[in-house]
Amino acid sequence: MRVAIVGCGLIGHKRARALGASRLVACADTNLERAQQLAALFPGCDVSTEWQALVARDDVELVIVATTNDALAAVTLEAIEHGKHVLVEKPAARNADELRPLVAAARAAGVIVKVGFNHRFHPAFQQARVIWDSGVLGPLMYIRARYGHGGRLGYEREWRADPAIAGGGEMLDQGVHLIDLARWFAGDFVEVSGHIGRYFWDMPVEDNGFALLKTAQGQVAWLHASCSEWKNLFCFEIFGRDGKLQIDGLGGSYGVERLSFYKMLPQMGPPETTIWEYPGEDSSWRDEYAHVLDCIRERRQPEGTLADALAALEIVGAIYAQSALNGTPE
Secondary structure (H helix, E strand, O other): OEEEEEOOOHHHHHHHHOOOOOEEEEEEOOOHHHHHHHHOOOOOOEEEOOHHHHHOOOOOOEEEEOOOHHHHHHHHHHHHHOOOEEEEEOOOOOOHHHHHHHHHHHHHHOOOEEEEOHHHHOHHHHHHHHHHHHOOOOOEEEEEEEEEOOOOOOHHHOHHHOHHHHOOOHHHHOHHHHHHHHHHHHOOOOEEEEEEEOOOOOOOOOOEEEEEEEOOOOOEEEEEEEOOOOOOEEEEEEEEOOEEEEEEOOOHHHOOEEEEEEEOOOOOOOOEEEEEEEOOOOOHHHHHHHHHHHHHHHOOOOOOOHHHHHHHHHHHHHHHHHOOOOOOOO
């Protein structure tokens, strides 16, 4: 597979390292030096500051879009219109209205477009999905999840703090992962309520987002995304009538990735407990990319489609519409 990458920052580098046997033929970034640094790792890779020319190249089959949020939709749409398959980073656009035209365009062009919901491909979530699909947990009751980091000095001056570039704050940034994962297990949500707040960072977007989502059957997902967590945290819990799955950590600063399966016994009391740990490097980027290649070869829709991203952005948009951003407390 001949690949081009648009956006050569941290995520662009992670995507490039996950390419395996694919060939990176070109990369583009508004910062030429950043593009050159990435290209230097791949002999023969062309460098440009003009992404429009890159996505039109005849020798490019797949475009990876790893730009800031304000450019995700535009680059993806043009790549689609040139008949390219696309892997675009989440959230795929700044809002649902920006994303909707891409869904129809991808369908008309007959190309595969995968949104970078790489959390689905963490080994703990892959194993959790196998257990969930087996039915051993029984019917879903509810989901509870938290995801947060503590920012860093100058965080309020980064692009994620600029609504014109990012489209929103923490509810859109890390919160969209929680929403996508909740939909992956629970299905569509028909009722959305929530709140966004600015509690610490002096910036025009929220540093905390809270969501209460409900399915047509009354199952609930209670989600909290935060960039005032101070100690990085990831915890995702799936409660069935007969047991519980809990995923903690994502590796690195989030701690060792761990899946705990708590199986209720007929007499109740302490559950039967099985724990899996997944130390080492984060394999989700590599496994997600391999999944993209499989979907292209087999002409099937991937896990994490534009429709999934649209549903997540509609939920974020509903929460933003409901909750005016409060000021930073003194």
